[in-house]
Amino acid sequence: MSEITRRRVLGIGGGLGLVAFTGLTTANALTRRPARTGAELTSEVPLPPPFQIPLPLPRTLRPVGTTGGTDHYAITQRETTAEIIPGVRTPLWTYDGTFPGPTIEARRGRPVTVTHRNELPVPTVVHLHGGRTPASSDGYPTDLVLPRDRPMEHPHAGMRDPRAVQTVLTRDYTFPTDQRPTMLWYHDHRMDYTAPAIWRGLAGMHVIRDDAEEALGLPAGPRELHLMIADRAFAADGTLHYPALRGRPGVQPEYEAGVLGDVILVNGAPWPVHEVDAARHRLRLLNASNARHYELEAVTDDGRRLELVQIGADQGLLANPVVHRTLPLAPAERYDVVVDFSGVRVGSRVRLVNRLGSGRTRAVMAFRVARRARDDSRVPRVLARDIPAWRRSDAVRVRDFSFRAGRMNGGHGWLIDGRPFDPARTDVTVRMGDVEVWRMVADVHHPVHLHLVGFKVLSRAGRRPHPHDAGLKDTISLRPGEAAEIITRFDGYRGRYLFHCHNAEHEDMGMMANLEVT
Amino acid sequence: MDTAVDSGTRPSWWVYRAVVSAHVVVISGQPVFAGVLLSGGYDGLRLHAAGANATTSLGYVQLVVAIVVWVRARRAWPFLATLALVAAETVQYFAGMAGALWLHLPLGVATIAGLVVQFVDVWRRSLREAGGE
Incomplete structure (x- = not known):
């Protein structure tokens, strides 16, 4: 080989090396650490210094009545103005006039009915996140509560979804409270507009308690x-x-x-x-x-x-x-x-x-x-013995799902298995009582939420779950490129439910799917 | 490069070419399995992990053979090239485990490109030598 050729070989090798080096350093420079899961808005009002404003404690909602062991509550969804930033008046959409909405305190085994009255200028839907709720009260995105003076004007009102059950002005949501004690939250779940509705203030907390948990001696x-x-x-x-x-x-x-x-x-x-x-x-x-x-x-x-x-x-x-x-x-x-x-x-x-x-x-x-102060509280080594012992071998079915970016209606969308949400399409049908393993893969961060059921995390990236994956969950945070397996038993109620990404913008831009329990 | 002429006939060079070729075949599965995984094919995860083990192991085998080539044929280039490749694959392995995709994706592409260059190089040399140069 001549000297020129050797020089050329070295040149080519050096060139390729330089390209690779440039690529890696560019990737390093452009990567956000820590990762960001969206784009940040900048406030245009002066912001207060931290740790000056006292923490508000949302009020506990009192029942308006009790019949046959069921507690009845009433919540009016209405616009209000609050001073969140000192000296700045901020219009909000609220549950009963406050953000967060009032907290509902429920007892296990004691049903709760909440009558929601919609005095907002838009249709609303209430979903109790984490609730083991009959489908008719689960807040399906097209089950709208329409405002009194603007009924039936919205494009999704019954047109794309023949199964939608709409009401005007009010709707009763019934929560049997037949589930483990925990803290749930209720929020708007309206088709296509969940993210802006929550952003404007439609969210509140809902706590379930029972005697066994109270007997543990936890701080109270x-x-x-x-x-x-x-x-x-x-x-x-x-x-x-x-x-x-x-x-x-x-x-x-x-x-x-x-x-x-x-x-x-x-x-x-x-x-x-x-x-x-x-x-x-x-x-x-x-x-x-x-x-x-x-x-x-x-x-x-x-x-x-x-x-x-x-x-x-x-x-x-x-x-x-x-x-x-x-x-x-x-x-x-x-x-x-x-x-x-x-x-x-x-x-x-x-x-x-x-x-x-x-x-x-x-x-x-x-x-x-x-x-x-005196402290009589304790954290027992054993907290609960009622966590389901589902094993991989119990599963009658294994399903794979991808959560990724894609095209939808000619624009950018977020898709599950390549498809944007369509209320009229049943994506998954599960049999009541069946144990299933779901294997999920994400392209970017996707916190995936299943309605109706809790699940256990079986694995992440093919390895053991993380310490914070312990217990029963209803939302699993998938990280970029990550694959995870969950196991659950579909029981409680039959009907049409959802699973979706709980990045609210992704949810509104297609990343939901129907889960039919039969 | 002067040693290229006679080393082309040595058994160690043949073994080296075989290992580099197998390495190219195995590593080419990695983007395939990654694509399957990111399309929602969960089995792609297991295949990608197995492929990572196979690829990295072959890298170390190639390094050993490159040392033999260096010793027997007194040719250091294969060793240096393989050393760079093995370093990249090792970083790649842990970047994948840690989910550092900003590093894992470009480094994966660069590693495959580097290995393909080596593949062309080892076979091109032998062809020239077979031609009786």
């Missing part, structure tokens, strides 16, 4: 806190900024991956602070954000990370506590954790920090340890 009363975490952004006129399209569903193209706000609200207050005793507290965490993920840690003023002792998942208590230092929280997921403030100096703070945030979105809220 003022030491049990329900925390709804949600991000929002505020326009210059004080309204909640949302990048909706005019006259049709969906968001502006740059927000198709998800809408993120630059203000972190807990129970509707920006970066609040809460005074606590130097004692164990039970924090019932809910991520009610449309698209923002959190990875929470509790950090003291001297930089110490407190243990997050997980006692429950989406669908109730774990068999045994699991100790975390950080806890990932995808949209719609709930975690029930106990944090012990007894080792924290009185007068100092414990900040709840989101490791996935940057700048101001790193802070979530703070606890100010106000006083020493």
Whole structure:
């Protein structure tokens, strides 16, 4: 080989190496660490400093009556104006005038009926997330409650879905409460417009309790806190900024991956602070954000990370506590954790920090340890013995699903198995009582939620589930390129249900499918 | 490069060519299985993991054979090229396990490109040598 050829070989090799190096460094530079699950809006009002505004505690809704062992509640969905940012008036859509809506406290085995009255300018649908609910009360996206003065004007009203059951002005939702104690949440689930409706304030918490859980001796009363975490952004006129399209569903193209706000609200207050005793507290965490993920840690003023002792998942208590230092929280997921403030100096703070945030979105809220106090609470080593023992061999069927981006109606969409949601198409039919394994693969972050049932995580990426996957869940956070297996038994009620991505923007842009239980 | 003429006839060179060829075949399955997986074919996960094990193992076999070629034919280039490849495949393996797709995808493409270049190189040389140059 001549010297020229050798030089050329070296040149070609060097060129290819340079191309590969450039590619890798570009990928490295363009990659967001931590990953972002959407595009962030910027508020146009002055934002308050963190940890100044007291944490609001949503009021507990009182029943309007009781008949035959069923508690009746009434909620009016109406517009209101609230001062979320000090000095700024923000119009909201609310359940009964507040955001979050009032909390419903239910007892296991005692049915609840909620009469929702829609005084909003748009149709609504109420879904109790995590509820074991008959299909007629599960809040199917086309089962609209129409506003009184604007009935039947909406394109989805019965046209695309012959099975839709619509009402005008009011609807009774019945929740049998035949399920494990846990914290659920209710929110709007209207076809094509779930994301903007939740964003404007249509979300509230719903707690189920029973004697067995209360006998455990967990922190209770003022030491049990329900925390709804949600991000929002505020326009210059004080309204909640949302990048909706005019006259049709969906968001502006740059927000198709998800809408993120630059203000972190807990129970509707920006970066609040809460005074606590130097004692164990039970924090019932809910991520009610449309698209923002959190990875929470509790950090003291001297930089110490407190243990997050997980006692429950989406669908109730774990068999045994699991100790975390950080806890990932995808949209719609709930975690029930106990944090012990007894080792924290009185007068100092414990900040709840989101490791996935940057700048101001790193802070979530703070606890100010106000006083020493007696603490009779405990976290038993055994929390529950009623977690179903489904085994892989019990499954009568294995199904595969892909959750990925694609085309829909000539534009960008989010698809399950290559198809956008169609109310008139049955995607999956399961037999009542059957145990099934579902294997799911995602292209980007997709928190996948099944209505009606809780499930257990069997594997992630072909390996063991993560520590935070313990217990019974109803939403599993799939990460980019990740595959996971879940197992569940379909029981409770027959009828038409859903499974979908709980990134609310993805959900509105096609990423839902019908689940028929027969 | 002067040693290329006689090393083409050595058994170690034949073994090296065989290993590089098998390596190309096995590694070409990886994007296939990844595509199956991301299209919702869950079995693609198992195949992609098995392919990763096979590919990485073959990389180490190729490295051993390249050392033999270096010792017996006093030719260092195959060893250096294979060393770079094995380093890339090892990083690739752990990037895949960690879900670092920003690294896993471009590095996977670059690794296959590098291996294909090696494949062409080892067979092209032998053809020239067979031609009696």
